[in-house]
Amino acid sequence: AAFFYDYYVPEGERLESALKRNKEALVTELKLWEGYLEKLGSGSYLAGKSLTLADVVVFPTVATLFIFGLSAERYPKLGEYYALMKERPSVKASWPPHWPENLKGQDTLKDM
Numbered sequence: 001a002a003f004f005y006d007y008y009v010p011e012g013e014r015l016e017s018a019l020k021r022n023k024e025a026l027v028t029e030l031k032l033w034e035g036y037l038e039k040l041g042s043g044s045y046l047a048g049k050s051l052t053l054a055d056v057v058v059f060p061t062v063a064t065l066f067i068f069g070l071s072a073e074r075y076p077k078l079g080e081y082y083a084l085m086k087e088r089p090s091v092k093a094s095w096p097p098h099w100p101e102n103l104k105g106q107d108t109l110k111d112m
Contacts, residue, residue: 037081038077059085
């Protein structure tokens with residue numbers, strides 16, 4: 001993904017074509033998930049109204065996207081899903097201590 005490329009590849013070694021390609025692929029994927037969540041309706045998990053293994057597998061990636069500045073205004077259904085999952089007791093209990101509670105300042109994906 002684009003944010004991993006930015007994080008792991010030193011700035012002087014980054015290829016503009018790779019950055020563009022990675023960002024386009026990420027935006028395509030985000031739009032796919034946004035549309036999927038829109039079809040499921042508000043308050044839904046990935047496979048319906050109950051939490052499933054799909055949520056356990058996908059949520060860490062969604063959380064990482066928002067930690068790196070993904071806009072809940074641009075992707076409101078993903079933002080709603082993120083907020084729904086973040087309120088679960090198991091997520092609160094396992095939230096990485098080095099991740100900020102306040103997402104301000106993390107802006108790698110703010111323009112996605």
